[in-house]
Amino acid sequence: MTIETAQWGMTGRDQNGVMPAVGAHTPPDEALTPDEVSHQPAEKARVDMAANFDTLTALEAESIHIFREVAGEFERPVILFSGGKDSTVLLHLAVKAFWPAPLPFPVLHVDTGHNFQEVLDFRDRMVEKYNLRLHVASVEDYIADGRLEERPDGIRNPLQTVPLLDAISEHRFDAVFGGGRRDEERSRAKERIFSLRNAFGQWDPKKQRPELWNLYNGRHSPGEHVRVFPLSNWTELDIWRYIARDNVELCPIYYAHDREVYQRDGMWLAPGPWGGPRENESLETRSVRYRTVGDGSTTGAVLSDASDNFAILAEVAASRLTERGATRGDDRVSEAAMEDRKREGYF
Template structure:
């Protein structure tokens, strides 16, 4: 609990109230300080919470910046449908960078492992530069990964979009330094201090809609790398891998070719909250094959400009 004084009386803030207040403060500070912000929005739960916070920050006005998505071409169709429906409902401009277009032009090549997540960096940086975005909101949280735990709330990217984890600005007393030069931009992480459980408790409290993949459903899957992978156009089992129908849900909804499901009976948000509260594995560690390449897989990608 945190306390605040209103009209001489002491008002107790719940942990969720405090986190929400901090996030809204950061969003407003960035919009006040930067000329052309944008919000990374994939349709995943963290970006959905971010967009919800932005709508609250500027209500009853509209969100005063566009949302940006780098489409790998391997995204879950259900998530893309949710993305499009959400931006249409809120009347927000959607900017899309396409990995497939870069592959078609020969500017990127498919990886041997089939995953396209690492291929997002170049389209992301090009889209940021083309639109002259000087601040980009992301839904990264410190509990997801060791590399993300090193990030500041406002994280400077140099002229090449790269991040130097050894050269970060102090953020004492919640003072955020957004200073940058032409060609540089800043990544802003308003929910950096949230945990996966905080996100789900907030979704429950605010009655926030999510893609159905986040809740238990029957799906054809096969076992690979200790994870259940969905059968789909870009995710096919080998002859040695057996297809089964299982009750699963997704903790994160990235590239279909590297995102695993978890067995679960949690069919609604309250059940997911209970399940996450008991989990001992981070969502990325449990369900993202691309983060298992090495101990420094995420940090190496972030240094190059990945979000």
């Protein structure tokens, strides 16, 4: 047996012994015969493989593998979908993972009542586009009936934890997909892709499980659930490169537009039902866009003229601040603000 024949016989691998990415394949009319493979120059094969297997392809393959792993291992998964860019990419990957079959699990939005209207409209449009089953847990309802109290600062992001955990318990979800990325914030940087939450929905960083290669441990006891983060290894730049490559539809709030804003604590905030400028603050009409979208009372815009994906790519590549560090007031409470919330059951 020749070396070439032995290489060809490695099922599922190419002539270099490499497994292809999930979803990656050579179209039938372009497939090579074993004889043709044996005469391909090794250098050309390496160049071709590198051209067809870039970073985005690898990240996409990993995320799709995670979605399929969860679908096979858990009974009642759900995707957290807010209409933001990360959850939109997450939804796009989930649809790809099971296409042409419909998405086999529902989506959940924890609505603070302080969301930008453009984001809610986009959420509803995506639900209709993909014929999704949408569950909404409303912070506003919890405040109205006394189960939660409004915070003195008016910020509602921390109030999402109780409605989230109640929704998980009510619908008996055992796996909850989130769009968190490790480059966003330090507590997310150390969290596993499969993140076990106890019966109270709490996270203990000291009890995380090892994750070797692409092996994930979804074992959990009754009452516990697992948070799953398929975008863990993506960066903000990866997200925007993927949006540009796959032409992913996004909420228009992420692109430059004219908006009335006022400056507070170094952030450009927009007025809304959550409040507006104070006595020493004045409204200005500026060209802005949002790098991240959350509670309108604490999410700042950035001054920008980037109105398309490629302009945003250039802008993000030049930035020296993460999107949360630059625009999320609720993360400025303390250095451990996000970890403290996650320990209580937050996203």
